[in-house]
Amino acid sequence: xxxxxxxxxxTTPTPxxxxxxxxxxxxxxxxxxxxxxxxxxxxxxxxxANIPMDLPGESAANFHCSPAAxxxxxxxxxxxxxxxxxxxxxxxxIGEWMAKSGAKLIIGKxxxxxxxxxxxxxxxxxIYLTTVGYGTGALLGRGVKGVRDVHWHKELGLAQAMWVxxxxxxxxxxxxxxxxxxxxxxxxxxxxSANLDKVYEGTRPATLKRFGETDDRSxxxxx
Amino acid sequence: xxxxxxxxxxxxxxxxxxxxxIPQDYLDGLQAAADVEDGxxxxxxxxxxxxxxxxAKEDRRAMCGDTGxxxxxxxxxxxxxxxxxxxxxxxxLRRATANATNGVPLRPNRVxxxxxxxxxxxxxxxxxxxxxxxxxxxxxxxxADWIDxxxxxxxxxxxxxxxxxxxxxxxxxxxxxYLDSLVAFGKRGLAxxxxxxxxxxxxxxxxxxxxxKRAACLRVVGSKNSDPKIAALEEEFKELGNSIGMGAMGFVxxxxxVDCNIEVGYCHTGGMQMSVHAFCLSSRRAVAxxxxxxxxEYRTDPDWFTDYQRRxxxxxxxxxxxxxxx
Numbered sequence: 001x002x003x004x005x006x007x008x009x010x011t012t013p014t015p016x017x018x019x020x021x022x023x024x025x026x027x028x029x030x031x032x033x034x035x036x037x038x039x040x041x042x043x044x045x046x047x048x049a050n051i052p053m054d055l056p057g058e059s060a061a062n063f064h065c066s067p068a069a070x071x072x073x074x075x076x077x078x079x080x081x082x083x084x085x086x087x088x089x090x091x092x093x094i095g096e097w098m099a100k101s102g103a104k105l106i107i108g109k110x111x112x113x114x115x116x117x118x119x120x121x122x123x124x125x126x127i128y129l130t131t132v133g134y135g136t137g138a139l140l141g142r143g144v145k146g147v148r149d150v151h152w153h154k155e156l157g158l159a160q161a162m163w164v165x166x167x168x169x170x171x172x173x174x175x176x177x178x179x180x181x182x183x184x185x186x187x188x189x190x191x192x193s194a195n196l197d198k199v200y201e202g203t204r205p206a207t208l209k210r211f212g213e214t215d216d217r218s219x220x221x222x223x
Numbered sequence: 224x225x226x227x228x229x230x231x232x233x234x235x236x237x238x239x240x241x242x243x244x245i246p247q248d249y250l251d252g253l254q255a256a257a258d259v260e261d262g263x264x265x266x267x268x269x270x271x272x273x274x275x276x277x278x279a280k281e282d283r284r285a286m287c288g289d290t291g292x293x294x295x296x297x298x299x300x301x302x303x304x305x306x307x308x309x310x311x312x313x314x315x316l317r318r319a320t321a322n323a324t325n326g327v328p329l330r331p332n333r334v335x336x337x338x339x340x341x342x343x344x345x346x347x348x349x350x351x352x353x354x355x356x357x358x359x360x361x362x363x364x365x366x367a368d369w370i371d372x373x374x375x376x377x378x379x380x381x382x383x384x385x386x387x388x389x390x391x392x393x394x395x396x397x398x399x400x401y402l403d404s405l406v407a408f409g410k411r412g413l414a415x416x417x418x419x420x421x422x423x424x425x426x427x428x429x430x431x432x433x434x435x436k437r438a439a440c441l442r443v444v445g446s447k448n449s450d451p452k453i454a455a456l457e458e459e460f461k462e463l464g465n466s467i468g469m470g471a472m473g474f475v476x477x478x479x480x481v482d483c484n485i486e487v488g489y490c491h492t493g494g495m496q497m498s499v500h501a502f503c504l505s506s507r508r509a510v511a512x513x514x515x516x517x518x519x520e521y522r523t524d525p526d527w528f529t530d531y532q533r534r535x536x537x538x539x540x541x542x543x544x545x546x547x548x549x
Binding site for chain 1: 263264266267268272274275276278279281284285286287288289290300326327328329330331332334340341343380381386387388389391392397398400402406410411412413415432463466467468469471472473475489503504505527529
């Protein structure tokens with residue numbers, strides 16, 4: 001078995017390099033990566049704080065992550081494992097963030113919806129890379145050759161701070177969306193769903209329903 | 224009397240071991256899943272995870288960057304005593320959690336739910352959780368003066384759910400909620416499967432959650448419930464989960480459940496509470512027994528669910544009760 005194709009990719013990728021990627025390719029990254037999740041998005045987009053990096057010049061790779069790391073008293077950093085957090089929660093900020101930061105690679109856990117890809121990623125020429133597992137924290141930690149900087153850690157805490165990581169052959173990541181906005185996860189979901197009716201045979205829905213999962217206020221718990 | 228310094232130093236070692244060393248029972252279970260997995264992408268993911276465990280051990284770095292929520296289970300033999308008492312023990316476990324967060328390092332995950340205050344050490348209000356169990360003197364034991372310290376680092380966001388079912392829902396309803404939970408959190412791999420699935424049945428809402436979580440985190444892969452009919456259900460549910468057609472990361476495959484553990488508690492006569500929990504690809508647990516003489520033995524099997532923990536009725540017909548009656 002040959003397995004999936006493996007690709008090295010810069011964190012400031014050319015449009016041609018991105019166009020060449022196919023869903024399911026395995027990617028290893030070289031260059032600067034920065035972490036940004038709810039803390040950074042809220043600070044940069046809602047509080048309008050100045051982003052403390054030159055984006056996308058220094059890096060076009062936004063990692064939904066906070067590393068297992070510490071800042072030593074002498075100001076140096078020790079970084080252990082690196083694992084992503086689930087990206088779907090950042091849908092409300094991602095379009096504005098990409099417009100502002102010029103990010104071409106959004107890296108995280110679990111991808112986002114194809115609707116998000118079509119609305120936000122495609123116009124910005126960006127793709128989504130998912131981490132593997134989850135998570136290969138030790139392997140990704142090995143791919144970080146150094147910590148360039150940690151911004152906003154006093155304001156946001158270590159887990160929400162903007163970590164700037166020097167990646168060298170850092171991976172594996174999997175190409176989850178392409179420039180056309182297709183999603184690998186949704187493609188796989190469709191294949192699996194086709195089999196589910198059979199798996200569910202011999203089961204029955206719960207007698208007591210749940211209220212509030214639709215906006216229909218006339219719903220009842222029974223019936 | 225167990226010295227408090229032994230409690231704290233042992234707890235720090237446990238935090239380190241849990242974060243870095245995948246337990247052998249889970250590793251064997253995952254290897255077995257990898258051996259039969261034929262989905263292209265799922266296979267790649269499982270191989271990457273196996274490499275990741277090796278890398279973590281070689282580098283002595285955490286296997287997963289998301290530390291989850293470190294917590295403690297403390298089981299005490301009936302004759303155990305700790306220097307400074309249980310308040311000192313709790314303080315030692317909190318200190319060990321903070322020290323190891325900075326030392327390994329682990330990710331400081333714990334924040335205030337509203338103000339998002341972060342002490343950068345995984346300690347805060349109610350964090351880490353510390354739960355207790357007690358054990359009578361065992362056969363052949365002179366004194367149960369030991370303490371088992373167990374730490375579990377379980378992911379905190381996805382893979383767990385609760386539902387109030389009723390006797391009329393029956394096994395079909397239990398299967399339905401089980402499948403719903405696996406499919407819902409399995410898509411895109413949010414549950415970080417293949418996982419040890421723990422199911423709690425009965426109790427009250429809170430104890431149902433506790434039972435399911437303990438079934439996932441405190442029983443090893445390959446263990447069976449002592450009730451043979453429940454053990455048969457565990458086997459059936461494992462196979463059912465692996466027949467969904469979903470593997471690691473929600474890719475097409477057949478490895479969803481490394482093992483399925485079910486624990487039960489007596490519930491209200493009208494109800495049949497159910498909870499489902501997924502202990503992930505980084506099933507982090509480590510155990511140490513500290514004996515009364517201060518000796519420490521490390522292991523990975525919490526051995527939590529003894530006959531005593533599952534006792535059915537009023538009297539415990541064990542050694543301790545007989546002695547007390549003499």
